[in-house]
Amino acid sequence: MNQPFPRRLLVANRGEIARRIIRTARRLDVETVAIQHQVDAELPYVAEADFAREITGEQPVGAYLDIEQIVAVARDSGADAVHPGYGFLAENAGFARAVEAAGLIWVGPSPDAITAMGDKVEARNRVAAAGVPISGGAGAALSDVDEAVREAWQIGYPVMLKAAGGGGGIGMTIARDADAVRREFERTKAIAARSFGSDRVFLERFVESARHIEVQVLGLADGTVLALGERDCSVQRRNQKLVEEAPALGLAPAVRQRLSEAATNAARAVGYRNAGTVEFLVDARTQEFVFLEMNTRIQVEHPVTELTHGVDLVEQQLSIAATGSVTPGFAPRRHGHAIEFRLCAEDPVRFFPSPGPIEQWEEPSGDGIRVDSGYRAGLAITPHFDSLLAKICVFGETREAALARAREALDGFTAGPLRTNLPFLRELVDRPEFTAGGYDTGIVAAVTSAAPTRR
Template sequence: MTDNVTQYPRSVLIANRGEIARRIIKTTRRLGIESVAIYHPVDADLPFVREADRAICIEDEKPLGTYLDAGRIIESALAAGVTAVHPGYGFLAENAQFARAVTEAGLLWIGPSPEVIEVMGDKVTARHAVAAVGVPVSGGTADGLSSVNDALVQAESIGFPVMLKAAAGGGGIGMVVAHDTEQLGKMFAGTQSMAERSFGSGKVFLEKYISSARHVEVQVLGLADGNIVALGERDCSVQRRHQKVAEECPAPGLTQAVREKLSAAAIRAAGAVGYENAGTVEFLMDTETGEFVFLEMNTRIQVEHPVTELTYGVDLIEQQLSIAATGRTTIELDTEPKGHSIEFRVCAEDPVRFFPAPGTIEQWNPPTGPGIRVDSGYDAGDVVTSNFDPLLAKLCVTAPSRTEVVELAQGALDAFEVTGIVTNLPFLRLLARTEEFVAGQYDTSIVSTITSRELAKAKSGV
């Protein structure tokens, strides 16, 4: 390994907050890189602010505004004298204009180029890019839809059910399923409006809806020499409202042949746009046929990156920093998995309806022990506001086999003690003991299946 000055940026401003800011700080501290955090006053007492080497308050009328004000973030970075900006995930992480402004300011952007973010940030152009290199895509519209009538005509051609999606969407926002023309007609204007409000673009398109599907994604690292390294796949099928709840690596029940096809498709997809740095290529897999199709590419670090780190013995944040500075990784990466890992997202939310439940944390006692890792954004006494995503922490467990890791997860979830606020821990404990999850035989409907089953039990008095 070369010396720290050339291998990594000297100092990094973290354009994010909470759990991912703490996660980045953990790596920068280990590597001797100065970390600079930004924060809104409502976050002033959170751990990431005090753990950073320096912290800059950016006041805004709305807390969210602090983390979305690209101009002031870059001004703060320049004033602090940092050499790089790490966007984490969410907020401006996949904003091509922000990435471009960072580089134009003479700062190192920890991520792919703005041009790549633009291509992959639009799901329609992304589909075209990956299809051109032989990556399978689902049946759908070739371009954005011009009107509700256009949508109805295209849907008849594709065949119902269809999914109406925001082209610039992410995080499950702007996705609805229509089973007939009446539903599609009613949903079109609302989805288009939501896409405009949430992503600044009202562009929407249709995809064939796969009713029984698994959500499987591949972690890639693109290097300056054009090589793409694939570090296995993660199963992210445990979702509520199209948003992930638990993830595992490797995906259970896949043959070696399917794993190799997924990795090869992900490498082709990333290579099609000259991808450099960490990214994730997401696929939908039909549980009946075993066939998979491209879903999207996330041009940033993922929330669920720890399961890949635990399974492959790699620090993905470190590799992001190294690739940005030198175009290469710090080590030759081992692409063979070592064991199995599962992540559970612990959120401040109602464990039945999954609505956000802000409040003040009284007790915060995460589990500890061999094979257990907790990446958290909060401690006891911290206030969880309604201004941001309700993610509190990620409970990650790893063991040599899936059977062992499920057993370890059950105990760790039982030991995770949080009081003062409502969390989804009761649901996660239930999930980890369901027949479907224990067997590793589930699809994206697992959460609704569990909640419906529990509701039926409650009604029958069982």
């Protein structure tokens, strides 16, 4: 019988997600190895791991992207598995191959699945062949601006130019006519090349009133793919998420079922194994949906699925990596409502990063409140990394109960004197655009334009 979990796990990440993984590993009696650049030496996750190893690099981010160094640390520390978390090398097929080549367990999907879903053009082709709806036609990336104009005419305006290797909202441009396509095509290619090492771009129809809905999946070694409900991630600034909730409000039961089936079909199309998320763009008016992308890792917003299904997704990741299957008796059942708010070190009006010292730090607690954080008082937010400070998660038997807990939790969080987006989050939970549900990806712009002097 296979060992149900790895014996010693290297966490190839930092901050909040490293703490999150370490917490589950400790409960399962799995030893953990933390890696840290010297700028992170005082972060809580380092002390909470069983072992800690310093990684070096002239630039702190570069240290967490150094595949050779991290694999060497994993081997030298006696780890038998590596969990990449999210960001950094989590969706790097080369890292996955290097981990496996070193004889270690990779806690994630196969390198081939990462590669297939990492290239947006290849991903669209693969899922379209499996019957998953996409926007526009399948095929190769655009060869030149004239082809882009022809395809835009076929799709119908407005369209969005997107980087084939993109992510995080980078390399996305809206074009409402042929002149805009011609004007933006080369610029988008340049952004794609600079950001992702590839200038390949493609087109999708732009949905004016869109909802960003995603489905959590778990792929098993025998080819089974389990779907654990959907999350609404439409509260975004600059195409990056701020608030997520589960389940998504206002979806017709048939649409909810089709989303689940499309997600499992997409995962099966690449032989997906371990935890992943399939993202869709849903027309808020018609509820028609198209495939957006697949994230081949644990998501930042995974707690809302955990809260509404009574599961630990990191535990299931470790089990699938070690045995090919979920833990015995795994039987998720959706109930209640959960919302996650991303607390970030950024100003609450323009949402620009705002690093600085943390002198006050107090987290809320109580029934239905969960905080996943990466910091504490006495530390500082550096400009080297993402601005995420903590995830404030709430659960209630109804959405109204979850909103009440959200107000309590947001009011009970203190972080200063650095500027955070907490004032925006507090305002959002009382805005009718949010409390009524059914909002689309334009909600942040609507709220901020109505309160431009928020501090």
